[in-house]
Amino acid sequence: xxxxxxxxxxxxxxxxxxxxxxxxxxxxxxxxxxxxxxxxxxxxxxxxxxxxxxxxxxxxxxxxxxxxxxxxxxxxxxxxxxxxxxxxxxxxxxxxxxxxxxxxxxxxxxxxxxxxxxxxxxxxxxxxxxxxxxxxxxxxxxxxxxxxxxxxxxxxxxxxxxxxxxxxxxxxxxxxxxxxxxxxxxxxxxxxxxxxxxxxxxxxxxxxxxxxxxxxxxxx
Amino acid sequence: xxxxxxxxxxxxxxxxxxxxxxxxxxxxxxxxxxxxxxxxxxxxxxxxxxxxxxxxxxxxxxxxxxxxxxxxxxxxxxxxxxxxxxxxxxxxxxxxxxxxxxxxxxxxxxxxxxxxxxxxxxxxxxxxxxxxxxxxxxxxxxxxxxxxxxxxxxxxxxxxxxxxxxxxxxxxxxxxxxxxxxxxxxxxxxxxxxxxxxxxxxxxxxxxxxxxxxxxxxxxxxxxxxxxxxxxx
Numbered sequence: 001x002x003x004x005x006x007x008x009x010x011x012x013x014x015x016x017x018x019x020x021x022x023x024x025x026x027x028x029x030x031x032x033x034x035x036x037x038x039x040x041x042x043x044x045x046x047x048x049x050x051x052x053x054x055x056x057x058x059x060x061x062x063x064x065x066x067x068x069x070x071x072x073x074x075x076x077x078x079x080x081x082x083x084x085x086x087x088x089x090x091x092x093x094x095x096x097x098x099x100x101x102x103x104x105x106x107x108x109x110x111x112x113x114x115x116x117x118x119x120x121x122x123x124x125x126x127x128x129x130x131x132x133x134x135x136x137x138x139x140x141x142x143x144x145x146x147x148x149x150x151x152x153x154x155x156x157x158x159x160x161x162x163x164x165x166x167x168x169x170x171x172x173x174x175x176x177x178x179x180x181x182x183x184x185x186x187x188x189x190x191x192x193x194x195x196x197x198x199x200x201x202x203x204x205x206x207x208x209x210x211x212x213x214x215x216x217x218x219x220x
Numbered sequence: 221x222x223x224x225x226x227x228x229x230x231x232x233x234x235x236x237x238x239x240x241x242x243x244x245x246x247x248x249x250x251x252x253x254x255x256x257x258x259x260x261x262x263x264x265x266x267x268x269x270x271x272x273x274x275x276x277x278x279x280x281x282x283x284x285x286x287x288x289x290x291x292x293x294x295x296x297x298x299x300x301x302x303x304x305x306x307x308x309x310x311x312x313x314x315x316x317x318x319x320x321x322x323x324x325x326x327x328x329x330x331x332x333x334x335x336x337x338x339x340x341x342x343x344x345x346x347x348x349x350x351x352x353x354x355x356x357x358x359x360x361x362x363x364x365x366x367x368x369x370x371x372x373x374x375x376x377x378x379x380x381x382x383x384x385x386x387x388x389x390x391x392x393x394x395x396x397x398x399x400x401x402x403x404x405x406x407x408x409x410x411x412x413x414x415x416x417x418x419x420x421x422x423x424x425x426x427x428x429x430x431x432x433x434x435x436x437x438x439x440x441x442x443x444x445x446x447x448x449x450x451x452x453x
Contacts, residue, residue: 009442010420010435015364017413018353022363033367036377041442043342044395048445049414050345051396053352056304066302066320067295070327074291097373099365128363173375 003035005174011155012038016045023132026103026125027155027175027199033097034173096159100197103127104136108160108195111136119143125197134199139163139188152201153179156186161194163187275389278344286334294334297344298327305352311415312356322359326352343392349414356417391449398448406441409434 007015007028014020015028032039094101095108103125104111113121119140127134139145141161155177162171163186170176170186178184188194278300284293305326309319329351337347357364368374399407412423424434 008435009439013410013413013438013442014419017417018357018362018364019413019417019419020364022365025363026365029365029367033371033373034375036375036379039367039377040379041446043346044446044449045442046346046350047343047391047395048399048410048442049349049353050343050347050392051399052411052414053301053304053308053349054345054396055399056307058303058307063299063303066306066324067298070298070302070324071291071295073324073328074294074331092372094371094373098368098371101371101373103365 003037003173005168005170005176006035006041007031007038007175008177009041011177012042013045016042016049021131022127022129023134023199024129024155026099026127026134027157027197030097030100030159030197031157031173031175033099035175100159103134113138120145132199132201134197137194137196137198139186139194139196141188141193142190144185144187153177154201155197155199157197159195159197161192162189163194163196164189275343275345275392279339279389282330282334282337282344282347283339285331286337294331297330301330301348302327305348308352308415309356312417318359322352322355325359326355329355339388341388343388345392394448394451395445398445402441402444406437406444409437410441413438 011020011024011028015025020028032042096104101107104123111123113123116122120143121138123136125134125136136159137145139161145163155175156170157175158170158172160172162169162174164170165176165184165186168176169189176186278297281293281297284290285297302323306319306323309322309326310316313319313322326348330348333351337344354364369376402410409420409423412418412426413420418426420434420438421431424431427434
């Protein structure tokens, strides 16, 4: 797999620092499962955070009390035997990587899609994150995603098939960061339906009036 | 943690106005083996050597804790890291007692997970940062989905990883040295992100700067850190 579209440093850093909310983090973590390059970048960021931690101002005193307290806790902990993780059964090949697979409750063949009309389907994914809308989209081969702009930004991660957005081709593992200044028109490539994970900040606003009318009904 | 009442609003992320920066993999050229040959070490980095040594020492201690459960080795780690973790926790909680408790939780996790630390794959301070970060996330009852390396869909890295412990320690030194050379405004953004626990869009609001400016500071900072690391591969 050759990934051409990666996460920006800003998104990766927010994830590495732990201050990215759950919905965005789901897309970032699923991309990381597929992208060794971004994992290396994230490790370098954690290294930078470690270097900052080493330089943290250190307050004198209080250390002895703290250590006594710690030692008391360790007394109870030492009894805990560290067991190696139980060997898992040989895993079946999977299309959807973790953590996404657990969020949708299964792999691609197990999913129950909801028709969006015009051959497109979606599955809304529940997260505890009220600031994002997370869903899996299935766009029929050769068909466009309805033209839309965003309130805020959108992360789109391709899981199967591929789509074109202008000149750029996005295939499995590729992630697109789009924002509200961009009117984009992803079109699924011929030959295979395109399945992607889409995270947005707020409901999309579609530019076609008919789709806009349908939006409350379709819940997209 | 039951006594804690921490309800912290999660900041919604806002836009990314730029295309993703080109994220280059580390070059696979041969790494400089500076530490084997004193004559090869880079100029003016006596400091780095000292820090390398102490990172190497921390690594040794952590491995002993993992393998042999030695309280004495753990105490040395504790004496070094606990004040730093307490400061880290204080930045966000502003409460000394809560910070102390979160520090203790972090160090308990360090003790419990020490056997999982792989000295060939990372340095101690980065590893301890990730543990402290996760403890802080849990304390604020947030969720941060993570990938799983055992997952059949997981794509492993086929680039040879840094497989020598001293190189990992050396990386820590190089990173720290490179951090020193970052412009103050870039360092400030990194500190806010990692310590204050705010997203880059919140940083932009706090500083009254356009989002694009903050994003380019982040990009420039990490480009510099990456090239420092690539320099020795």
